[in-house]
Amino acid sequence: MEKPKKLRAALLSSPGLGHLIPVIELGKRLVADHSFEATVFVLPLQASRAEAEIIESAMAPKLLDVVELPPPDLSAAGLGPDASMAMRLVVMMREARPAFRSALAAMEAQPDVLIVDLFGAEYLCIGDELGIPKYVFVPSNAWFLALLLHSPTLDKEVKGEYVDQTEPLKIPGCKPVRPEDVVDPMLDRSDQQYREFVQHAGEIPMGDGILLNVWEDLQAETLAALKNEEFLGRVVNGPIYTVGPLTRPVRPAILGKELLDWLDKQPSESVMFVSFGSGGTMSAEQLAELAWGLELSQQRFIWVLRQPAVKSLDGSFFDVGKGVAGDEALSFLPSGFKTRTRDIGFILPSWASQVEILSHPSVGGFLSHCGWNSTLESIANGVPMIAWPLYAEQRLNATLLSEEIGVAVRPKVLPSKKIVGREEIEKLVRTVMVEEEGHALRARARDLKSSAQKAMARGGSSYESLCKMKEDCQMRIRWIKQAH
Ligand code: UDP
Numbered sequence: 091m092e093k094p095k096k097l098r099a100a101l102l103s104s105p106g107l108g109h110l111i112p113v114i115e116l117g118k119r120l121v122a123d124h125s126f127e128a129t130v131f132v133l134p135l136q137a138s139r140a141e142a143e144i145i146e147s148a149m150a151p152k153l154l155d156v157v158e159l160p161p162p163d164l165s166a167a168g169l170g171p172d173a174s175m176a177m178r179l180v181v182m183m184r185e186a187r188p189a190f191r192s193a194l195a196a197m198e199a200q201p202d203v204l205i206v207d208l209f210g211a212e213y214l215c216i217g218d219e220l221g222i223p224k225y226v227f228v229p230s231n232a233w234f235l236a237l238l239l240h241s242p243t244l245d246k247e248v249k250g251e252y253v254d255q256t257e258p259l260k261i262p263g264c265k266p267v268r269p270e271d272v273v274d275p276m277l278d279r280s281d282q283q284y285r286e287f288v289q290h291a292g293e294i295p296m297g298d299g300i301l302l303n304v305w306e307d308l309q310a311e312t313l314a315a316l317k318n319e320e321f322l323g324r325v326v327n328g329p330i331y332t333v334g335p336l337t338r339p340v341r342p343a344i345l346g347k348e349l350l351d352w353l354d355k356q357p358s359e360s361v362m363f364v365s366f367g368s369g370g371t372m373s374a375e376q377l378a379e380l381a382w383g384l385e386l387s388q389q390r391f392i393w394v395l396r397q398p399a400v401k402s403l404d405g406s407f408f409d410v411g412k413g414v415a416g417d418e419a420l421s422f423l424p425s426g427f428k429t430r431t432r433d434i435g436f437i438l439p440s441w442a443s444q445v446e447i448l449s450h451p452s453v454g455g456f457l458s459h460c461g462w463n464s465t466l467e468s469i470a471n472g473v474p475m476i477a478w479p480l481y482a483e484q485r486l487n488a489t490l491l492s493e494e495i496g497v498a499v500r501p502k503v504l505p506s507k508k509i510v511g512r513e514e515i516e517k518l519v520r521t522v523m524v525e526e527e528g529h530a531l532r533a534r535a536r537d538l539k540s541s542a543q544k545a546m547a548r549g550g551s552s553y554e555s556l557c558k559m560k561e562d563c564q565m566r567i568r569w570i571k572q573a574h
Pocket of ligand 1: 106107108109111365366367368369370394440441442443444445460461462463464465467
């Protein structure tokens with residue numbers, strides 16, 4: 091008997107490792123568990139080592155094809171030198187549309203379904219042009235999605251800046267959002283990136299559904315609110331599919347020998363991993379204070395050290411992993427720090443094999459910027475966190491982790507200096523690593539680890555969600571055929 095034809099998915103990732111990593115993992119799941127064929131289209135940020143390594147790892151074993159789109163010419167796009175990371179991503183995506191169309195046309199056969207990630211909502215019309223179903227993958231959590239989808243309403247109803255509101259922002263059925271937790275594009279309503287954000291929010295529901303990188307049990311209430319009439323009827327056309335946690339598989343072999351030997355020698359759950367994602371940086375003053383805090387805590391640590399920020403906290407987003415000499419950052423550490431902490435600390439310049447470190451049994455805490463991928467990687471390994479948000483939707487994530495999910499503590503910022511002081515850092519590192527509260531956070535993280543594993547396994551909620559998405563896709567393909 092002839093085998094049924096496989097559905098061919100075209101997935102488009104926005105620039106940046108925080109997008110590329112989960113989009114590739116989604117593609118792999120579709121192929122490995124749901125009999126799709128998949129091609130991931132990638133818009134490289136910079137030809138970085140880290141990006142190349144992630145693309146290479148997607149091909150071993152080769153489950154899917156990866157097509158790198160040529161970097162768009164941004165010279166006529168009117169981006170100023172101070173353009174925010176979000177604006178640069180929006181413009182890169184916009185300008186890459188012709189290249190994506192050509193790349194699709196060059197495929198051996200037309201795709202049956204289009205999946206674009208967060209910054210790709212403007213590509214949904216290409217799905218319509220091709221007459222195929224189209225979905226949006228949001229590589230973040232349900233609370234963020236609720237805020238995003240509700241932002242056009244907030245835009246109409248709230249007067250003045252969100253950050254100046256005296257009451258939290260209400261979202262139907264969800265925990266309200268404190269003004270200080272709004273996502274970066276909502277910080278200044280006169281900025282172009284705010285208009286883009288609200289416009290995106292209006293475009294995302296044009297898809298045939300939304301795929302979200304969480305699992306049902308992690309955010310059951312917020313997901314229920316999103317599936318409610320008030321959201322579904324008015325805002326979202328198609329279903330919301332919870333398909334996470336999509337995290338990279340652990341490949342212990344890629345940890346360097348020196349680091350692996352060091353980790354192997356440390357007691358179980360005794361090391362705090364300190365890292366701020368693919369682009370996070372901090373001021374020189376904050377960097378020094380963090381060093382003091384780690385040293386005072388007398389706890390073991392691995393620190394992915396980056397040069398201090400010159401302007402923004404996402405300062406190295408566009409060049410991290412290019413082999414930037416992280417060693418230069420050493421000069422910003424307090425004098426003698428490296429010598430005094432040589433028995434308890436391990437400093438890695440600029441970039442690390444994060445999932446491999448988090449999965450090592452010696453690691454017992456993660457001081458993180460709360461990027462959603464880092465968050466999922468921590469939870470998937472049962473590691474509690476110190477939530478230290480820097481940019482994008484990370485303040486929202488930090489509140490979610492510390493006040494709702496219960497796997498993190500959050501440092502208090504010194505109002506006078508707008509930095510986190512060394513005593514606070516010392517206290518929180520000790521809280522997570524040795525205090526009773528830390529044990530409770532770890533127990534919660536472990537529970538979530540097993541709940542995440544169940545969700546991803548055959549028959550689990552995220553597995554089933556992708557089955558439903560496939561059925562929906564097949565049904566839409568039939569409708570489209572019938573209509574022609
Ligand atoms: N990452 C890594 N090594 C590093 C820094 C980051 O492997 O030194 C990976 C990390 O594991 C995660 C991704 O890069 O998968 C960063 O995504 P996230 O959403 O956490 O933050 P972003 O960098 O997008 O702010």
